[in-house]
Amino acid sequence: MELKSMDTVEMPLFGSTLKLMKFWSYLFVHNWRRYVAMGPYIMINCTQYVDIYLSTESLDFIIRNVYLAVLFTNTIVRGVLLCVQRGSYERFIEMLKSYYVQLLESKDPVVANLVAEATRLSLFISRINLLMGTCTCIGFVTYPIFGSERVLPYGMYLPTIDEYKYATPYYEIFFVIQAIMAPMGCCMYIPYTNMIVTFTLFAILMCQVLQHKLRSLEKLKGEQVRKEIISCIRFQLKLAGLVSSMNSLNTHLHLVEFLCFGAMLCVLLFSLIIAQTIAQTVIVIAYMVMIFANSVVLYYVANELYFQSLDIAIAAYESNWMDFDVDTQKMLKFLIMRSQKPLAILVGDTYSMNLKMLQSLLNAIYSFFTLLRRVYG
Numbered sequence: 001m002e003l004k005s006m007d008t009v010e011m012p013l014f015g016s017t018l019k020l021m022k023f024w025s026y027l028f029v030h031n032w033r034r035y036v037a038m039g040p041y042i043m044i045n046c047t048q049y050v051d052i053y054l055s056t057e058s059l060d061f062i063i064r065n066v067y068l069a070v071l072f073t074n075t076i077v078r079g080v081l082l083c084v085q086r087g088s089y090e091r092f093i094e095m096l097k098s099y100y101v102q103l104l105e106s107k108d109p110v111v112a113n114l115v116a117e118a119t120r121l122s123l124f125i126s127r128i129n130l131l132m133g134t135c136t137c138i139g140f141v142t143y144p145i146f147g148s149e150r151v152l153p154y155g156m157y158l159p160t161i162d163e164y165k166y167a168t169p170y171y172e173i174f175f176v177i178q179a180i181m182a183p184m185g186c187c188m189y190i191p192y193t194n195m196i197v198t199f200t201l202f203a204i205l206m207c208q209v210l211q212h213k214l215r216s217l218e219k220l221k222g223e224q225v226r227k228e229i230i231s232c233i234r235f236q237l238k239l240a241g242l243v244s245s246m247n248s249l250n251t252h253l254h255l256v257e258f259l260c261f262g263a264m265l266c267v268l269l270f271s272l273i274i275a276q277t278i279a280q281t282v283i284v285i286a287y288m289v290m291i292f293a294n295s296v297v298l299y300y301v302a303n304e305l306y307f308q309s310l311d312i313a314i315a316a317y318e319s320n321w322m323d324f325d326v327d328t329q330k331m332l333k334f335l336i337m338r339s340q341k342p343l344a345i346l347v348g349d350t351y352s353m354n355l356k357m358l359q360s361l362l363n364a365i366y367s368f369f370t371l372l373r374r375v376y377g
Helices: 017-023 033-054 059-084 086-104 109-146 170-219 223-274 278-317 326-339 355-376
Strands: none
Touching: 017 170, 033 059, 033 170, 059 086, 059 170, 059 223, 059 278, 086 109, 086 170, 086 223, 109 170, 109 278, 170 223, 170 278, 223 278, 223 326, 223 355, 278 326, 278 355
16 A cells, blocks of 8 residues: 555554544544444433432442543543544644655655654554553443442432342343443543544654754755755644644643543542452552553653653754854754743643653642541541
């Protein structure tokens, strides 16, 4: 297959992520699957909050239902955002595809190796996230089996129906329905995370390619240097535009997920305190690992982009700029000055997403957990 005719959905960098998006008709396709996926989840999420409000169950099940309700809400927000901004996401992916094809067509072996490494890392993260999502789905279904009471995988308020009554098949019917919907939710939640991670990894790749181009200036002479620097400046503008587009698409969702992550981790830590059996403890820990790993990956790649963008200025300075003429030095200085402002994934269009921000959140969560342990421990 020629690179220029490459199907956007089949870009190696994304693995199966865009195929799942296309299957559920969130991107590139508009059909009934989107509503089959979203409709039941929205209804169930509403019944979850009503069930929490009216619940008379033990505290550990209420806490777990709160966690699942927040997780469902986060999943729905992702789906709604994709539906509302479908055109913007598709245009962004098409733009990313054009940049990706240009890098694939490069005859520079270093660039080829950088592209191959970014693709391998993206596929690895995608598979790990899908594996953790599968384990979490299994946890949803198996958690009630180890409980001391008869409960569904996640709470639902069903007016006029007693789903726990032994003389009726309601419990078994709703258990099967919820078991089927768990992997559907995973296919909505995980691919979006993988897509955002891939966007950021590609921005990191562009930073690394630009650094390589700047360090290779010493191999050029005369007018070739000037042309290459102009090419690097244009490449830098493309990179800045790519990150700016990413922020316009996702910055407000990052804020919602930042708050949801803190809330869910607090709930899970509390569930760990009041877990009744070893099996329940193991499943709660599995939930924590999945949520934590998803967030750490996002914050880690965003942190890497931040520092890789700063390294562009270092790469430019490490070139043999002393041998350039004055006009060429001025152009290189312009590029260095632009690189002094790091490229950052923004949370709420205000705060840079990085490991320092994640550490601050974890410190706050641990303080809250310590308080809860003193009160209920």
